[in-house]
Amino acid sequence: MSNAATTAPAPAAPPPVEKIRIKVDGRDVEVPKLLPNWQGKLEPTTMLQAIQIAGGEVPHYCYHPKLPVAGNCRMCLVEFGTPMIGPDRKPVLNEDGSPKIAKSVLPYEPSTPRGAIACATPISPGMELYPNSPATKQMREAVLESLLINHPLDCPICDQAGECKLQEYSVQHGQATSRFVEAKVHKPKAVDLGPRIVLDDERCVLCTRCIRFSKDIAGDDALGIVNRGSYNTIAAWKEGAFDNNYTLNTVDLCPVGALTSKDFRFKMRVWFLKETKSVCTSCGTGCNITVGSREGAIHRYEPRENDAVNGPWMCDAGRLNYKWVAREDRLKDVLIRGAKAGWNTALKEISAKLAAAPQGSVALIASARQTTEELFLLGKLARKLGALTDSVPRLGEGDRLLVNVDKNPNMNGAWLTGVAAVPAAGGRLGLIAEAIRSGQVRTLIVFGEDVTKCGIGTDLLAKLETLIVSDILPSATTATATYLLPGCAHAEKRGTFVNAKGRVQKFMKAVEPKGDARAEWEFLHELVHNVTGQNGFSTIEGLFNQMAAEVPAFSGLEWAKLGDTGVTVQI
Amino acid sequence: MTFSVPSSLEAQLDELATHYPVKRSASLMFLHALQEHFGHITDEAIEWTARKLGLQPINVLELVTFYPMFRREKLGRTHVKVCRTLSCALAGSGELREHFCKKLGLDPHAHAPQTTPDGKFTVEFVECLADCGNAPVVLLNDDLLPKVSTAQADEIIAKGKGL
Numbered sequence: 001m002s003n004a005a006t007t008a009p010a011p012a013a014p015p016p017v018e019k020i021r022i023k024v025d026g027r028d029v030e031v032p033k034l035l036p037n038w039q040g041k042l043e044p045t046t047m048l049q050a051i052q053i054a055g056g057e058v059p060h061y062c063y064h065p066k067l068p069v070a071g072n073c074r075m076c077l078v079e080f081g082t083p084m085i086g087p088d089r090k091p092v093l094n095e096d097g098s099p100k101i102a103k104s105v106l107p108y109e110p111s112t113p114r115g116a117i118a119c120a121t122p123i124s125p126g127m128e129l130y131p132n133s134p135a136t137k138q139m140r141e142a143v144l145e146s147l148l149i150n151h152p153l154d155c156p157i158c159d160q161a162g163e164c165k166l167q168e169y170s171v172q173h174g175q176a177t178s179r180f181v182e183a184k185v186h187k188p189k190a191v192d193l194g195p196r197i198v199l200d201d202e203r204c205v206l207c208t209r210c211i212r213f214s215k216d217i218a219g220d221d222a223l224g225i226v227n228r229g230s231y232n233t234i235a236a237w238k239e240g241a242f243d244n245n246y247t248l249n250t251v252d253l254c255p256v257g258a259l260t261s262k263d264f265r266f267k268m269r270v271w272f273l274k275e276t277k278s279v280c281t282s283c284g285t286g287c288n289i290t291v292g293s294r295e296g297a298i299h300r301y302e303p304r305e306n307d308a309v310n311g312p313w314m315c316d317a318g319r320l321n322y323k324w325v326a327r328e329d330r331l332k333d334v335l336i337r338g339a340k341a342g343w344n345t346a347l348k349e350i351s352a353k354l355a356a357a358p359q360g361s362v363a364l365i366a367s368a369r370q371t372t373e374e375l376f377l378l379g380k381l382a383r384k385l386g387a388l389t390d391s392v393p394r395l396g397e398g399d400r401l402l403v404n405v406d407k408n409p410n411m412n413g414a415w416l417t418g419v420a421a422v423p424a425a426g427g428r429l430g431l432i433a434e435a436i437r438s439g440q441v442r443t444l445i446v447f448g449e450d451v452t453k454c455g456i457g458t459d460l461l462a463k464l465e466t467l468i469v470s471d472i473l474p475s476a477t478t479a480t481a482t483y484l485l486p487g488c489a490h491a492e493k494r495g496t497f498v499n500a501k502g503r504v505q506k507f508m509k510a511v512e513p514k515g516d517a518r519a520e521w522e523f524l525h526e527l528v529h530n531v532t533g534q535n536g537f538s539t540i541e542g543l544f545n546q547m548a549a550e551v552p553a554f555s556g557l558e559w560a561k562l563g564d565t566g567v568t569v570q571i
Numbered sequence: 572m573t574f575s576v577p578s579s580l581e582a583q584l585d586e587l588a589t590h591y592p593v594k595r596s597a598s599l600m601f602l603h604a605l606q607e608h609f610g611h612i613t614d615e616a617i618e619w620t621a622r623k624l625g626l627q628p629i630n631v632l633e634l635v636t637f638y639p640m641f642r643r644e645k646l647g648r649t650h651v652k653v654c655r656t657l658s659c660a661l662a663g664s665g666e667l668r669e670h671f672c673k674k675l676g677l678d679p680h681a682h683a684p685q686t687t688p689d690g691k692f693t694v695e696f697v698e699c700l701a702d703c704g705n706a707p708v709v710l711l712n713d714d715l716l717p718k719v720s721t722a723q724a725d726e727i728i729a730k731g732k733g734l
Contacts, residue, residue: 224629226636237628 020045023128024054031123038066044122047078047129051118056131059140059169061147061255062207063119066312068216073147073207075169077115077139080104083126091126101128115139140173148178150185151256152202160257162270166205187233193223194242196262196316197251201233204258210234210250217313218246218401234258245403248316252302261300263320268292268299276510277304277564281369281490282318283398284406284500288565289314291322291491291510298322298491298511306565309503315402322491325511329474331486332515343516346483347523351530353443353466359386363432363441365456366391366419367448368408370520371495372504373540375410375417376547377524378447382419384532388435390428391420392449404500409490412498412571416553429455436460443468447520448487450475470520486517493519494540496562498569504557505566506544574615580608584623594624598634602641611642647686647693649731652710656699662706662718668696670721674728692731 018033031050034042046069048058061073081103084092092100106112113135123129130136147166155161187201206225211234215221222242226235236242251261273292280287280301287310292300301322303314334346354362362385366378382389391414398405414420421427433456435441442465444451452458452475461467461480469481478484490497492513496506513519521543525536537543541559548554553569561567576584584604588597598620605616612635614628621628635641653659653668671694672679675687684695702708705717711727 221627222629224633226633228633228637235629235632237632 020123020125022050022123022126024051024056025130025132026128027054029054038064038068047080047116047118047121047123048076050123051078051129051131058118058131059165059173060119061165061205062209064209064253066217067209067212067253069120070208070212071117071120073205074117074143075140075147076118077136077143078118079113079115079130079133079135079139080121081128081130082124099126101126113139137173140169141175144169144174145179147205148174149180150187150202151205152184152200154203158203158257159260159265159270160203160254164257165255185230187231191233191235192239193234193236193259194240194247196320197242197247198260198262198265199234200258200260203256204234205256206232206234207255208234209253209255210259213246213250213253214242214244218244218249220244220246223250245315245317245399246313246401248319249303249313252312264300268294273299274510276491276508278491278507278510279409279497279505280314280318280321281409281497282315282321282407283396284404284408284411285310285402286409286497286499286503286505287314287318287402288505289319293491293510296511298325304564308565308568309499309501309505310402313402315399317403324473325489325491327473330514330517331471331474331478331484332517333484333486334516335481335484337482343485343518343523346485347526347530350468350483351527354381354385354527354531357385357443360388361385361441362387362443362445363435364389364419364445365429365432365447365449365451366414368392368394368411368414368420368425369448370410370413371490371493372410372413372417372498373495373543373547374447374520374524375413375419376551377521377528377536377543378445379417379419380528380534381445381524381531384528387445388428388432388441389419389421390432391425392429392451392454393424393426406500409499410497412500412502413496416498416551416569416571417547426454432456433460436463439463442466446470446477446481448472450477452476472517485520485523486513486515488513488517488519492517493521495519495521496544498571499566502569502571503566504554504562504569506559506562574613574619576605576608576619580604588624595626595630598624598626598631602631602635606641611645613643642684644684644686645690646684647691647731648734649692649727650710650712651692651694651727652697652700653695654698654700654702654706654708654710655696656703658703659700659707664707667707667709667719667721667724668694670724671728674725691734692728 019030020033021030031045031053035045035049037043051058058076060076062070063076081101083099084102086092094100104114106114189200191199193199211223214223222236223234225232227233248261251259272294276291278289278291280289288304288306289301290304291298301319303310303312305312333340334343336346364378364382364387366375368391394407395405396407437460444464445468447470458480466482467480468483469478470485470487471478472487472489490507491510494509496504498504525538529535537546544559548557557567584601587600588594591597601620602612606612617631618628621631651671653664655664669679675692677685677694684693686693700708700710702715707719709716709719
């Protein structure tokens with residue numbers, strides 16, 4: 001996937017683009033002769049692309065800008081005409097001197113317009129497209145009628161209802177009533193296609209988006225059409241065999257309710273979901289996502305298109321990694337030595353302890369799962385205290401498509417703010433352990449990590465005078481904390497992550513935190529103010545802009561400028 | 572029964588695959604040969620073909636399910652194909668098939684090929700067998716029988732039951 005560098009020096013002026021003049025619904029339009037195809041390679045511009053450039057829409061099922069063109073659903077049929085050429089090979093002109101247009105018609109039935117599928121037909125100079133003509137509308141109506149013939153029309157129990165192209169186009173382009181009186185073809189229902197996918201073959205319009213995605217994007221040629229003819233169905237080799245890490249993208253791609261997610265199916269009507277722009281936290285790629293939530297509960301993640309990061313896809317593991325946010329054992333209370341306390345008391349006590357701590361007697365272990373703003377504030381605190389700092393590495397397996405080997409969503413954020421050890425995060429953890437053992441470090445601050453799993457066991461933690469821990473879920477570290485500060489999942493606060501390629505991306509708050517939990521940056525801001533005496537910003541926008549001014553890598557950035565898809569910085 | 576392709580057949584098919592610019596094109600010929608040898612196409616045969624031609628089993632399954640003459644089920648020892656196309660239909664092939672079905676305890680209205688539970692007979696309605704002058708015709712295993720009467724049908728059944 002291409003990586004649009006936005007802060008790099010302005011790219012050289014692109015070579016002049018060759019343009020073609022055509023007419024769309026009678027309006028003159030100039031469109032590029034070539035446009036990128038699904039792989040980004042330049043190919044002759046199609047009617048569909050030209051109509052989109054002209055500001056129009058062409059309904060379609062099988063066409064997807066990021067998949068190879070199949071041209072099988074016929075929904076994008078458009079009436080068109082080309083300049084007429086005389087026997088002398090010269091254009092035939094109307095009386096007013098304009099070129100005469102020969103509309104495309106059936107060869108032996110010249111009164112019947114012959115449409116072309118806009119997704120796969122290239123445009124030519126002088127071509128006229130009629131995406132809103134009566135003939136085009138009639139073609140759409142006919143195609144839609146054909147697609148609905150065997151459709152079960154079970155929208156009231158269908159998960160796709162509300163985001164279904166069949167529903168939408170039926171309203172926009174279809175007929176009010178069905179003329180079909182014959183018996184519908186019955187096909188397999190609730191087919192167990194894979195561990196995360198259920199297929200309803202009766203709802204399927206056979207657009208083959210799922211087949212093309214699996215074969216050409218995910219590289220797993222697992223799906224096909226069997227029993228071609230009236231009973232053709234999408235199938236995998238064996239029930240349950242459709243199992244790669246990208247299968248759930250086919251649920252997004254499916255324009256109808258044929259492919260459904262086992263995780264989401266029958267759980268929530270989509271029109272009840274609040275959609276929040278966010279970023280996936282499962283690895284360093286930072287796929288852009290939309291969080292679907294209702295009444296404080298997250299119901300699904302869906303990929304949000306960002307060509308600089310994830311395109312329109314995301315992996316199944318990341319998509320399903322949201323349930324921990326609603327875990328019953330989430331930390332909900334501020335605890336001082338195990339006893340429930342208030343934020344004010346805890347912060348006042350911690351501030352006093354840190355302010356009185358001698359230089360070098362404090363160490364800080366942050367998490368590269370925290371937001372850049374939080375890491376920035378922790379960095380400030382650490383510098384004031386002369387504290388050793390580090391974060392915990394989290395390496396795993398990656399793949400060629402989206403999954404990064406680094407399972408921390410914000411490793412670069414931890415490096416750029418100077419919290420994590422360079423060149424390898426975790427390089428100073430041994431030093432910190434040693435300093436605790438020798439008694440030099442008397443106070444340890446831990447954010448979002450279980451340090452007992454990285455060389456600082458409970459025996460060492462017991463040697464400390466003060467252990468200040470902030471986390472979301474309980475661990476052996478939180479169990480021994482002197483001060484326990486309940487924090488927020490990313491979906492419960494705002495902030496930014498810097499992905500493995502240096503993309504600074506912001507995410508928004510989808511749901512409220514549990515119990516007394518507070519966004520870490522809020523109480524860190526207070527703590528930093530108390531300990532360092534420096535005043536900061538109490539809004540995330542102001543805090544980000546302050547960080548941009550102080551951290552060289554972020555110079556020139558502003559919260560507002562990050563937009564929905566982020567900005568790439570030099571790492 | 573474990574699936575194993577005789578080495579002579581395998582060698583023959585390997586050679587056959589070299590005739591095509593793309594290995595995948597040999598899929599149909601592979602399936603024909605395997606059906607010829609095993610009588611029907613099993614999951615193992617599909618997996619074997621896919622492995623041989625560098626395909627996924629689903630690619631081969633698509634092909635097998637498209638052609639009605641590729642069989643996924645084991646056939647009866649006596650395979651009766653009754654022609655259903657126009658000339659034979661006019662000459663009473665419908666009644667003939669019904670006769671076969673009733674005598675063998677099969678559903679005379681079923682669409683697909685049917686095999687008796689004892690595995691001795693498969694009765695099937697097929698498209699034109701290209702012997703319209705002798706309607707109604709039956710293809711009995713590999714032998715074409717002209718002008719088949721119900722009496723002849725009873726003989727076929729009697730003979731088949733003895734096999």
